Amino acid sequence: MRIACLGGGPAGLYLAISMKLRDPAHVVDLFERNRPDDTFGWGVVFSDQTVENLMANDPVSAAVIAQEFAHWDDIDVHIGGETIRSSGHGFIGIGRKRLLNILQGRARELGVTLNFEHEASADLADWAGYDLVIAADGANSRIRDRYEPHFGVDIEVRRNKFFWFGTHKVFEAFTFAFERTPAGWIWAHAYRFDDDLSTFIVEMDPETWVGLGFDAMDQPEAIALCERIFAKYLDGNALISNATHLPGPQAWLNFRRIKCDIWSHENLVLLGDAAHTAHFSIGSGTKLALEDAIKLAEVLNRPGLTREAALAEYQAERNLEVLKLQNSARNSTEWFETLDRYLHFEPIQFAYSLLTRSQRVSHENLRLRDKEWLEGVERWFQSQAVGTEVNEPAPPMFAPLRLRGLELVNRVVVSPMATYSAVDGTPNDFHLVHYGARAQGGAGLLYTEMTCVSAEGRITPGCTGLYASEHVAAWRRIVDFVHANSSAKFCLQLGHSGSKGSTKVGWEGYDVPLDGGNWPLIAASDVPWSADNQVPRPMSRADMDAVIAQFVAAVRLGLEAGFDMIELHAAHGYLLSSFITPLTNKRTDEHGGSLENRLRFPLEVFRAMRAAWPDQRPMSVRISATDWMGELGITPDEAVEIGRAFWAAGADLIDVSAGQTWADCQPVYGRMFQTPFADQVRNEGRVTTMAVGNIYEPDHVNSILAAGRADLVALARPHLIDPSWTLRAAAAQDYRRVAVPAPYLGGMAQLARNLAREAELKA
Numbered sequence: 001m002r003i004a005c006l007g008g009g010p011a012g013l014y015l016a017i018s019m020k021l022r023d024p025a026h027v028v029d030l031f032e033r034n035r036p037d038d039t040f041g042w043g044v045v046f047s048d049q050t051v052e053n054l055m056a057n058d059p060v061s062a063a064v065i066a067q068e069f070a071h072w073d074d075i076d077v078h079i080g081g082e083t084i085r086s087s088g089h090g091f092i093g094i095g096r097k098r099l100l101n102i103l104q105g106r107a108r109e110l111g112v113t114l115n116f117e118h119e120a121s122a123d124l125a126d127w128a129g130y131d132l133v134i135a136a137d138g139a140n141s142r143i144r145d146r147y148e149p150h151f152g153v154d155i156e157v158r159r160n161k162f163f164w165f166g167t168h169k170v171f172e173a174f175t176f177a178f179e180r181t182p183a184g185w186i187w188a189h190a191y192r193f194d195d196d197l198s199t200f201i202v203e204m205d206p207e208t209w210v211g212l213g214f215d216a217m218d219q220p221e222a223i224a225l226c227e228r229i230f231a232k233y234l235d236g237n238a239l240i241s242n243a244t245h246l247p248g249p250q251a252w253l254n255f256r257r258i259k260c261d262i263w264s265h266e267n268l269v270l271l272g273d274a275a276h277t278a279h280f281s282i283g284s285g286t287k288l289a290l291e292d293a294i295k296l297a298e299v300l301n302r303p304g305l306t307r308e309a310a311l312a313e314y315q316a317e318r319n320l321e322v323l324k325l326q327n328s329a330r331n332s333t334e335w336f337e338t339l340d341r342y343l344h345f346e347p348i349q350f351a352y353s354l355l356t357r358s359q360r361v362s363h364e365n366l367r368l369r370d371k372e373w374l375e376g377v378e379r380w381f382q383s384q385a386v387g388t389e390v391n392e393p394a395p396p397m398f399a400p401l402r403l404r405g406l407e408l409v410n411r412v413v414v415s416p417m418a419t420y421s422a423v424d425g426t427p428n429d430f431h432l433v434h435y436g437a438r439a440q441g442g443a444g445l446l447y448t449e450m451t452c453v454s455a456e457g458r459i460t461p462g463c464t465g466l467y468a469s470e471h472v473a474a475w476r477r478i479v480d481f482v483h484a485n486s487s488a489k490f491c492l493q494l495g496h497s498g499s500k501g502s503t504k505v506g507w508e509g510y511d512v513p514l515d516g517g518n519w520p521l522i523a524a525s526d527v528p529w530s531a532d533n534q535v536p537r538p539m540s541r542a543d544m545d546a547v548i549a550q551f552v553a554a555v556r557l558g559l560e561a562g563f564d565m566i567e568l569h570a571a572h573g574y575l576l577s578s579f580i581t582p583l584t585n586k587r588t589d590e591h592g593g594s595l596e597n598r599l600r601f602p603l604e605v606f607r608a609m610r611a612a613w614p615d616q617r618p619m620s621v622r623i624s625a626t627d628w629m630g631e632l633g634i635t636p637d638e639a640v641e642i643g644r645a646f647w648a649a650g651a652d653l654i655d656v657s658a659g660q661t662w663a664d665c666q667p668v669y670g671r672m673f674q675t676p677f678a679d680q681v682r683n684e685g686r687v688t689t690m691a692v693g694n695i696y697e698p699d700h701v702n703s704i705l706a707a708g709r710a711d712l713v714a715l716a717r718p719h720l721i722d723p724s725w726t727l728r729a730a731a732a733q734d735y736r737r738v739a740v741p742a743p744y745l746g747g748m749a750q751l752a753r754n755l756a757r758e759a760e761l762k763a
């Protein structure tokens with residue numbers, strides 16, 4: 001096969017090597033515009049896994065690379081005059097120039113023709129003599145851009161500015177240094193990559209960049225300012241630029257996230273940064289480039305595989321890896337772009353948040369890396385929670401939380417879940433057993449299902465209600481059981497179905513209208529949930545007053561029933577949510593239009609409820625933090641405003657859910673997929689939040705809490721099949737101080753022993 005490699009970065013060189021290794025008869029010509037020793041950038045970092053992959057592919061070059069690696073274990077986070085050091089992170093670094101020189105040598109040795117100072121043509125016609133043309137010409141690939149429509153290129157220019165410096169200061173640890181300037185925060189990512197050189201990337205948001213005057217500074221001035229700002233870390237060493245040919249402001253870059261739907265066109269194949277990029281803050285671009293090269297060489301040389309099949313397999317396998325990594329990279333990029341959210345954290349929590357920012361590193365990963373440090377975080381977390389110094393580490397999920405006069409024994413919550421098992425709104429034995437079992441299962445807080453404030457406010461005929469005396473008595477029985485037999489507190493979720501009412505019970509079809517006996521619906525506007533659902537009547541002022549009175553009456557009945565807390569359901573497209581989202585609120589009066597107007601009625605309801613509920617008892621509000629409809633609907637930025645508005649009206653907790661407000665919305669599902677919204681509402685709005693949504697492992701819960709992404713964590717579906725989720729989590733973490741119903745103590749002890757034995761065997 002005759003192959004032209006356009007670009008002599010890690011991707012191009014390693015593909016050339018990998019092809020020749022598999023078949024020396026291949027002719028590989030590589031074209032690089034620079035000289036062999038010219039390179040942008042300084043050092044790159046790898047993981048142990050990447051080294052193993054390199055070893056398996058080409059032990060000869062891998063052995064040379066491995067000899068040159070700088071290893072380090074520690075990460076130092078400098079913030080607010082403190083240094084937080086954690087260990088066990090296991091990084092390997094090498095100079096980019098050194099890596100390229102090693103790969104160039106190996107390529108030559110294997111018979112690759114290396115053409116330096118050769119600007120490669122972006123016209124496929126000029127490569128007619130080759131079977132395959134490899135676009136390994138980096139993120140700004142000219143040939144990819146020339147044939148752009150065939151690749152479905154998606155480029156996102158991120159907002160922060162960065163400059164990739166080198167320095168002779170040798171950092172002992174991977175260093176993150178955050179400095180406050182009069183114009184805003186500026187920070188450095190620094191790591192050593194050989195005996196006397198370190199990478200030093202300086203980053204900041206664009207406002208700070210302009211505020212500090214970098215937009216009008218030449219390079220020497222910009223470098224001098226960075227050296228002054230980071231003087232205490234540099235010990236007199238200079239910052240060195242290898243982009244000196246560029247005017248000052250242009251030497252600062254904005255990261256470009258690139259992805260492509262299709263990775264090949266005719267005989268042109270994208271490789272490395274030409275196909276995709278991963279943010280420098282997770283340092284995996286070179287790894288991806290090298291692993292692309294290994295896979296491409298492998299499929300192209302597999303006997304019996306056509307070129308089309310080979311390229312299809314290459315794209316399918318590599319794209320999956322890339323998407324996973326880009327997902328983590330996006331989390332990490334966003335963390336640095338929204339740094340302001342976390343600057344009020346104490347340094348230890350700030351460092352934890354930084355270390356877990358990509359969501360690839362969790363609480364238990366940190367324990368494996370540095371148990372002592374993690375236990376320090378756990379002690380700190382518990383001390384904050386109880387308000388006095390605690391010496392015993394404990395999982396964050398088992399820290400108490402106080403909301404007004406209510407003390408929760410831990411941070412695990414049974415999320416509200418409709419059981420559709422009531423008759424005429426009255427809960428029965430099913431509910432007694434259902435809630436009783438979950439209360440005894442160890443969660444600190446238990447929510448009722450959405451309990452409706454009127455018969456017409458029910459979603460289905462099976463929904464519970466709180467609008468008649470028989471409802472109060474039935475709920476009282478359940479609340480009393482919960483209080484007498486568990487340490488769980490019980491929160492009553494009150495709601496009105498609005499345009500999503502008069503439908504079948506969940507298992508007969510979600511949001512499907514009843515076959516008969518439908519009741520009329522009300523909502524903000526005459527927007528039906530779907531073409532199959534009834535058109536609701538837009539609410540008049542009289543309707544609003546009536547609904548407020550129903551909510552207030554239900555609050556009073558909830559008090560009689562003995563509930564500890566009340567939540568107003570203002571999410572998921574139900575009545576109050578239909579006012580908040582612009583997708584369903586088409587009103588032209590003072591309840592439509594601006595967010596302030598759309599919140600007017602839900603806030604009126606909330607304030608009236610608050611006034612009827614004892615001061616010492618807390619209240620929460622469930623919101624949909626996004627409609628998953630982009631700018632057409634509620635955005636997470638608006639969710640911060642919504643959270644703040646309810647907080648100002650007396651809410652003690654914002655329960656941050658998302659979506660279910662528009663039938664055709666496009667949610668992006670995944671592990672903990674709604675937690676970023678709880679994080680944003682909490683840390684931008686400075687309110688207490690609860691996270692919910694595909695959180696199912698104790699490790700998720702601990703990570704969310706310790707990172708300050710939420711104050712409580714709710715699990716819904718996991719509790720459907722495992723009422724004792726919290727007890728199981730306690731046993732798995734060998735946490736003994738959880739409240740276990742006395743008759744279950746033996747089971748708990750045995751579970752803990754078995755899980756410990758299993759963990760030992762696994763280790």
Ligand SMILES: Cc1cc2nc3c(=O)[nH]c(=O)nc-3n(C[C@H](O)[C@H](O)[C@H](O)COP(=O)(O)OP(=O)(O)OC[C@H]3O[C@@H](n4cnc5c(N)ncnc54)[C@H](O)[C@@H]3O)c2cc1C
Pocket residue numbers: 006007008009010011012031032033034041043044045046118119120121136137138139141142164201271272273274278280283284285286287288289
């Ligand atoms: C600030 C920063 C820090 C980074 N840190 C890390 C890190 O720690 N770890 C990590 O793994 N990755 C890191 N990366 C990413 C890493 O540099 C890239 O992912 C990696 O270099 C991709 O390799 P590549 O061969 O695909 O592209 P490149 O390394 O960009 O190589 C492309 C080559 O093509 C050449 N070229 C371009 N156009 C032409 C043309 N028309 N004709 C001839 N030659 C051409 C270029 O000169 C270049 O040599 C970082 C990137 C940045 C910006």
Ligand SMILES: Cc1cc2nc3c(=O)[nH]c(=O)nc-3n(C[C@H](O)[C@H](O)[C@H](O)COP(=O)(O)O)c2cc1C
Pocket residue numbers: 415416417418419448449450493506569622657692693694695714715716717718
């Ligand atoms: C069967 C079922 C019923 C639900 N009923 C309600 C409800 O009554 N009120 C509410 O706010 N959310 C309700 N939800 C949403 C959950 O509280 C939770 O937000 C959602 O299921 C995501 O959490 P999970 O991934 O842990 O299940 C329900 C979810 C399920 C699965």
